Amino acid sequence: MPGIVIKPRARILHGHDWVFSSEVLKVFGKPADGDVISLKDGKDHLIGSAIYNSKSQIVARRFSRRRQDLDQDFFRRRIEQASEYRDRRNIDAKLRRVVWSESDGLPGVIIDRYGNDFVLQTLTLAMDMRKDLIVDAIEHVFCRASASLAGTERLAGGAPALQSFCIIERNDAPVRNAEGLELRSGVLRGTPSQIAIKAEGLELEVDFLRGHKTGLYLDQKHNYGIVSGYARDRRVLDCFTNQGAFALACAHAGAAEVTAVEENSENIAAAKRNATRNELKVDWSQQDVFQFLRGAEKAGAQYDLIVLDPPSFTRTKSGLRDALRGYRELHMRAFKLLSKDGLLATFSCSHHVNDAALLETISAALVDARRSARRLLRFEQAPDHPVLPTIPETEYVRGFLLEMMPGR
Numbered sequence: 398m399p400g401i402v403i404k405p406r407a408r409i410l411h412g413h414d415w416v417f418s419s420e421v422l423k424v425f426g427k428p429a430d431g432d433v434i435s436l437k438d439g440k441d442h443l444i445g446s447a448i449y450n451s452k453s454q455i456v457a458r459r460f461s462r463r464r465q466d467l468d469q470d471f472f473r474r475r476i477e478q479a480s481e482y483r484d485r486r487n488i489d490a491k492l493r494r495v496v497w498s499e500s501d502g503l504p505g506v507i508i509d510r511y512g513n514d515f516v517l518q519t520l521t522l523a524m525d526m527r528k529d530l531i532v533d534a535i536e537h538v539f540c541r542a543s544a545s546l547a548g549t550e551r552l553a554g555g556a557p558a559l560q561s562f563c564i565i566e567r568n569d570a571p572v573r574n575a576e577g578l579e580l581r582s583g584v585l586r587g588t589p590s591q592i593a594i595k596a597e598g599l600e601l602e603v604d605f606l607r608g609h610k611t612g613l614y615l616d617q618k619h620n621y622g623i624v625s626g627y628a629r630d631r632r633v634l635d636c637f638t639n640q641g642a643f644a645l646a647c648a649h650a651g652a653a654e655v656t657a658v659e660e661n662s663e664n665i666a667a668a669k670r671n672a673t674r675n676e677l678k679v680d681w682s683q684q685d686v687f688q689f690l691r692g693a694e695k696a697g698a699q700y701d702l703i704v705l706d707p708p709s710f711t712r713t714k715s716g717l718r719d720a721l722r723g724y725r726e727l728h729m730r731a732f733k734l735l736s737k738d739g740l741l742a743t744f745s746c747s748h749h750v751n752d753a754a755l756l757e758t759i760s761a762a763l764v765d766a767r768r769s770a771r772r773l774l775r776f777e778q779a780p781d782h783p784v785l786p787t788i789p790e791t792e793y794v795r796g797f798l799l800e801m802m803p804g805r
Contacts, residue, residue, distance in 0.1 A: 398464070399426025400435030401457060403444070409459060410438065412787030414499055416447065416457035430577075431523045433467055448504060448523030452577045458504035458521060467527055472534035475502050480538065486780050492594055494615050494781040500791045501783075505576075506531060509611040511594050511603055514563045515539070516611035517585070522576045525568070532564050532585055563587030565605045567612075582606055593674065597621040599645050600674050602667055609639065616778040616794050617642070617706070617744070623776070624704060624742045625650035627798075631701035634658070634693075634734070636686045636727075641668030641679065643704045643742075648677040652702075656680045658689045690730035703731045705743040706796075710750070717749050721758050724750065728762035735768070737803035744776060744796035752795060759797065769802040 403409060407420035416436065428434045434449045436459060446465045447457040465471065479501040483493055495515070496508040505521025508531075515535055519525040540562040564586045573580060583606070593600045596618050603612040621642050628647035635644035635657040644657035645668075657679050659665050665683045672679050682689060686707070705727060710720035724745070731741055745755050752775075763770055776796035778784070784792040 398435045398446075399424075399428035399432065400437060401425070401428075401449075402437050402439060402441075405439060409436065409444065414445075414447075414459040414504065414788060415455045416459075418454055418456050421456060431526045433465075433523070435464065448521060450522045450576055453522070453575055458499070460502055460504055467523065467530070469530050469533060472503075472527075472530050473537055476508070476534050476538050478502075479508075482783070483781050488779075488781045492596060492615070492618070494779070497782050497791070499788050500785055507611070508535065509615055510539075511605075511612065512590065513561055514565065514589050514605065516565045516567050516605055518567050518570060518611065520568075520570060520572055520576065520578075522578060525573075525576075525578055528566075528585075535564055536562070536586070561587070561590065563589045565589060567605065567610070596642075597625070597646055598649055599642070599671070601642060601645075601671055602640065602674070604667070607663075608667075614639070614642070616746075616782050619779050620742075620744075620776055620796075621646040623774075624702075624798075625652075627740055627742075628652040628655075628702055631740075632699070632736075633702045633704070634700040635704045635706075636690070636731070637705070637707045638668060638681075639664050639706075641671050641681075643706060644668070644679045645671055645675055645677050647702070647704075648672075648679055649675065654680070656682060656700075658682045658684055658686050660685050687726065687730070690727075690734065694730060694733050698734060699736050700734050700739060701736050702740045702742070703735060705731055705741065707744075707746075709747045710745075711747050714749050717754070720747055720750060721754060724755070724758045725762050725765070728759055729765040732762060732766035732768045732770075732801070735801050737801060739801045740773075741770070741799045741801075742776070742796065743799070744794065746794050748790055748793040750795075751789075755795065756797070759799070770799040771802060773798040773800055 401421050402423040404420050404422045409416050428449045430450045432449050436444045436447050445459040445462045447459040449457050479496045491512050495510050496503055496506050505524045507518040509516045519528050566585050567582050569580045569582045593602050605612045625646035629651040630653050633647045633652045633655045638644050638657035638659045644655050648655045710723050778794035
């Protein structure tokens, strides 16, 4: 097997699974892009098997600590293991992220399940080249593997074999450009059956081919219930509402009034349809959030609970400084609109904005707004998006709930 020799002190020697181009000491055996390769240290010891792409800054991604090929049996085994992990966490079997990339030993592979519909992303070259094997494995693990399977036969996680299923490709994520992959989306097998899904007591529209990510933000699903638990009888402002999940969850929980702000017209239209579907009243505002907050301050508006769940402000480390400036202004304007004991639920999905950076930005914004606050809890991404301590990139959603302190 061809491979690469790793430089001393490379991060993979300390538990990470990535090898950057600057960490390669030597390439041997002439591997082709997309090949499975051996990883070796300077003493010729095998440290694992990886997928290879010389065109990417991350030239190798380890998927096993031993010699291993990417065959059908491997994909079936890894998907079964990922599903069983989520079963043990008691995560809804029909609404979950089944596979979360490196966190499940499948670098660049994401599989989300919505009922009988599965949405697949292959974000690395090697996995994209083996997409048919992955699709076959999904069908084998969850669906009717052959015509001989009875409808009552049970597959992974004790679930019955599906007689009707669909596998959709959502490979339109810009991160594929770094791997030299084209962007595309479409149905790979079957016919989509889901128009809406139920989450946290709500029925939410899902669009597999055009919606954000794979159709819904599954990484925030459990946080809808946590935040809405503080909404009863409060005046709520949901910024960057997207398709309205936080706003609708708060309205469903008995908020006195809910205002939701979103700049994208298609998202606002979907949010309104979700409100009608759930028979809930929300005041929708199609507007830039920063512009709305400035206008609300001039008008003397006040809210008892504000939700800040913006899209990522930076995809790269080089953009961190500008991102933090944006977060600081956003928080400062939100703090000025909160009532004397108001609550702020704030989130970041920018991996490069870690806890320390976000808290420092929040502290600076409090000073700017001349307010004081207590930190009540920390938000995390949903448990079906597991985090590996040795691979910090597997964690990207974080947030805090803050309570304003009156008279300070």
